[in-house]
Amino acid sequence: MNIEFSAEDEQFRAEVQAFLAEKLTPDMQEEARRTTTVFADKDLAMRWQEVLVEKGWAVPAWPVEHGGTDWTPTQKYIWSQECTKSHAPGLIPLGLRMLAPVIFKYGTPEQKAEYLPKMLSGEHYWCQGYSEPGSGSDLSSLKTRAEKDGDNYIVNGTKIWTTHAQFADHIFCLVRTDPSVRPQAGITFLLIPMDLPGVTVEPIITIAGDHEVNQVFFDDVRVPQSNRLGPENEGWTAAKYLLEFERGGGGAAVRINESIAELKNIAGAEINGAAPLMEDPGFAAQIAELEIRNEALQFQELVTLDRVSKGDSPGPASSLAKNSSVEIDQMVNTLKLEAINYYGLPHANMISMNGYTEAWVGPEYAETVTPRYINSRAASIFGGAKEVQKNIIAKVVLGL
Numbered sequence: 001m002n003i004e005f006s007a008e009d010e011q012f013r014a015e016v017q018a019f020l021a022e023k024l025t026p027d028m029q030e031e032a033r034r035t036t037t038v039f040a041d042k043d044l045a046m047r048w049q050e051v052l053v054e055k056g057w058a059v060p061a062w063p064v065e066h067g068g069t070d071w072t073p074t075q076k077y078i079w080s081q082e083c084t085k086s087h088a089p090g091l092i093p094l095g096l097r098m099l100a101p102v103i104f105k106y107g108t109p110e111q112k113a114e115y116l117p118k119m120l121s122g123e124h125y126w127c128q129g130y131s132e133p134g135s136g137s138d139l140s141s142l143k144t145r146a147e148k149d150g151d152n153y154i155v156n157g158t159k160i161w162t163t164h165a166q167f168a169d170h171i172f173c174l175v176r177t178d179p180s181v182r183p184q185a186g187i188t189f190l191l192i193p194m195d196l197p198g199v200t201v202e203p204i205i206t207i208a209g210d211h212e213v214n215q216v217f218f219d220d221v222r223v224p225q226s227n228r229l230g231p232e233n234e235g236w237t238a239a240k241y242l243l244e245f246e247r248g249g250g251g252a253a254v255r256i257n258e259s260i261a262e263l264k265n266i267a268g269a270e271i272n273g274a275a276p277l278m279e280d281p282g283f284a285a286q287i288a289e290l291e292i293r294n295e296a297l298q299f300q301e302l303v304t305l306d307r308v309s310k311g312d313s314p315g316p317a318s319s320l321a322k323n324s325s326v327e328i329d330q331m332v333n334t335l336k337l338e339a340i341n342y343y344g345l346p347h348a349n350m351i352s353m354n355g356y357t358e359a360w361v362g363p364e365y366a367e368t369v370t371p372r373y374i375n376s377r378a379a380s381i382f383g384g385a386k387e388v389q390k391n392i393i394a395k396v397v398l399g400l
């Protein structure tokens, strides 16, 4: 396998770099650099989305006739690499990258016409209603019920850990329409406006002090049957299809590289006894190990890119890459926390999280370390928990 990028790809990279240099403003870069939550702040993400929509680069993976690009998998990879390197805000993937492919595959022409343009323009803001209390990894045990009544479904139940539900005006939901069959066979995929009577959102404040996730309640919510995506009781197929896009992606190694560079800066500035922490052989060795593991991850991503470019699916590589990237990222955040010492105490964290920057007495680089450390713990749970990914690797790769 040749891992060099072609001359055309390098030319494309230069075009992307020129665009980012022109359109990505320093204040957007700075706000993105200070983001400690999983997703960027909604306003920031929407500002950047508007710029990208104007250029035609907001949704590279969509069909060209719907506003996508004709980029090759390599060009998409380069685009995501360059955005990360430039500290561009991430667009919110819930609608654009997760729901949209499902609408393309299972939506009616009316649903495509209604939802896709509004998702792209930002008129609709989506959240994901999959998980329930007691139904996360074991998603097919979900209990939210939808019973037919004339042209409507009456929905009752609750969804939990719903990211950005406080901002969303629509939620895509898995609901149980037939409790009498095996769990996977009785599930339906519904698109639900959040302003319907009976929908309420309660915030969940995480131990990092941020409000990113919520619990959503449905009390006798009347949802038109025309809001069903795909056939009744066949929602599980669409649900699994969507998860491929939630778990896929790639490009984590470049982001982690940036984070390792930050760690080295911190360790170079923090004094351990009489010398910078970076000169401590034990600490430097831990960083070196993470750099090596991250380089291996980067090669793994390139191997996957090669497969996808030849028309194959990523296969179990996405489970391997997810676990490796999360582990490395969490370790980098742990070393940063160790390096900043008492500036990482919870009190300092709360000052930083609540925006009382005038009360912050530590170095600027330390401000975001604790919230980011805490928030990164969630990554081994969402998008397929670590142990569940290991089960997949054991079965599919090791044949156990």
Ligand SMILES: Cc1cc2nc3c(=O)[nH]c(=O)nc-3n(C[C@H](O)[C@H](O)[C@H](O)COP(=O)(O)OP(=O)(O)OC[C@H]3O[C@@H](n4cnc5c(N)ncnc54)[C@H](O)[C@@H]3O)c2cc1C
Binding pocket: 038, 127, 128, 129, 130, 131, 132, 134, 135, 136, 137, 138, 160, 161, 162, 163, 164, 213, 378, 381, 382, 383, 384, 385, 386, 387, 388, 391
């Ligand atoms: C920050 C964050 C944002 C999220 N956003 C959303 C969202 O927007 N929408 C949404 O629908 N959901 C969301 N989730 C929920 C997420 O998908 C679930 O938390 C995840 O699927 C795990 O489910 P659970 O929380 O019920 O934990 P459980 O499934 O109960 O898992 C608990 C522990 O048991 C382990 N475990 C479970 N099953 C097995 C097994 N078979 N073998 C070995 N170990 C196992 C897990 O690995 C984990 O360590 C979010 C979660 C987080 C943390």
